[in-house]
Amino acid sequence: MALLEIRNLHVTVENKPILKGIDLAIDKGEVHAIMGPNGAGKSTLSYVIAGRDGYEVTDGQILFDGRDLHELEPDERACAGLFLAFQYPVEIPGVTNTTFLKTALNSLRKSRGEGELDAMQFLKFVREKAKPLGIGDDMLKRAVNVGFSGGEKKRNEILQLAVLEPMLAVLDETDSGLDIDALKIVAEGVNMLRGPDNATLLITHYQRLLDYIVPDRVHVLADGRIVKSGGKELALELEAKGYAQFSGAEAA
């Protein structure tokens, strides 16, 4: 059974059809990439998996680890092991990164019936996770994403990913706005977390992220449908030829 299985998914936003029948299956241990032009529905797919309000599933279903996600609230999905790295991470003034991470981790642990980490245990844990990402204590003490540069925000998303250790990570345009050095740090962070029991869904416009995080499968999303799937070489083909070949679908 696939970890994530999307069947014939139709989604509307404000009554406008955005996704028009998506089928996708991701197994444990795999990395899939979804590529596509702007407006294809990439972010909609990530939000609907995470359960954001305002994205109405009109047909089809999303199964995660065998459970129908439709029944679950966003926090229940997170507790079930689903993580979304945001394209635009949100600022939370007055709440330190450490407090936020600790609150989130303990929520997840509690839902799994595990004991909570106290302040000292957590600090030790988070420092270990933060170090390879070049995140020091100063950044842990700052308010969540407040005054962070674009690169810091994306690294912070990967830190959350590393701390929360989900079964499925959806990375929505995590490469956008990153220079090459920041991109490498982020990619290394994601690669370190790859394992036989988890999976990653990369959503990206550009191929360059895939130089650093090599996917098992690449899917092209255009006009709300997956129009082509293939191995990692498909990404290179797209890089060379662009999305124009799918423009017929896009024009709709």
Added chain:
Amino acid sequence: MAAAPETIDQLRSVTDEKYKYGFVTDIDADVAPKGLSEDIVRFISAKKGEPEWLLEWRLKAYRAWLEMESPEWAKLKIAPIDYQDAYYYSAPKIGDGPKSLDEVDPKILETYEKLGIPLKEQEWLAGVAVDAVFDSVSVATTYKARLEQEGIIFCSISDAVKNHPDLVRKYIGSVVPYTDNYFATLNSAVFTDGSFVYIPKGVRSPMELSTYFRINAQNTGQFERTLIIAEEGSYVSYLEGCTAPQRDENQLHAAVVELVALDDAEIKYSTVQNWYPGDENGVGGIYNFVTKRAACRGKNSKVSWTQVETGSAITWKYPSCILQGDNSVGEFYSVAITNNCQQADTGTKMIHLGRNTRSTIISKGISAGRADNTYRGLVRIQPKAEGARNYTQCDSLLIGDKCGAHTVPYIESRNPSAKVEHEATTARISEDQLFYCRQRGLSEEDAVSLIVNGFCREVMQHLPMEFAVEAQKLVGISLEGSVG
């Protein structure tokens, strides 16, 4: 603040209870006849065995009150209050008053324990002395002996009248005169108990002093009066907490707090106010009309007010500083949360009289449900306040689309060298923030609590440790049901 995750656990443990302090203690009480008259004022004074001068002072206040009218200027809708339909004195029957904690009615000790305030010294947080006020009287004061070693007087105001009459007579009404305003004048006539603190010259209080106010009896007003005097070069941190049972009728609470800081003295006064707020339709709840004022009389004196106001159906409260001494400092840090049908009109007054006086005002108003939340503040620079400085920041946060936030600053500067700054913002709790937190595993209510605690952080960090966790927890509880 690092305590937030603990906060959220505690929040979780009480999420089924809307107002967990709403219970009633069944206890024999000594109650004055219903209504308000000169006879009742005499009755209260006699019950307390007060000296003649204090009775006269009360009667003057009562006569002044009869001539006054309830203030109408606040942005509050208040049903008319029938002052004859309330009891002005209710004391648990305890004979001549407990000599020690062993003599306090076990039911009362139990009540405070349920409230999380064990009065047995060994069980209470080390380093906090407590005066427990139950309806009209103080039932227990802890750590008296330890404080006496330092020369600190911490007792009920009734005891202070008996044992330290000269101090009381010198200072009572010296900051809030009995003619001050409708509610303070009423309080002056019928005040029943409250706390008294005296810190001698040069002494730093070795522990936090705290009063826990509890309204228990039905149809009873609580009129406490607190007086704190900090002599030259002394320091004290004082905490105040309040709860009341859940009842369908409104109950009146009209307190007066007077602080006096002499040369180089510092008083830090913190409040966590959690009177019963009424139900979600606005039935019941405490009417909280409070006059709190500090006189920074001495040079370099400092008074800092920190308040977290989450309870009460109506809050009318403006803790103020009269900055009389040169270089004196006044601070006001406030979080006011209103949910459902609660109304709050709160703020401060900073009156700059002395040279180089400084004041800081940080106000965080959070409004949810159908509630109205008003910041009302006055900064007045008098002609002799050369070099006076004020900085004011008022931030409002709205949850939902049926509540209101209002900011009414009054700024009067009569000295051209003064600098006065005012900043104000209003924001809505964003759907992006909520979704972001929930995607990380926080329930909607935990997410609101976390975001609002972040919004209040600048104020919360001024609370003493002992109160900070409780206050953060309250923020979450008082906003339950405000989203979704």
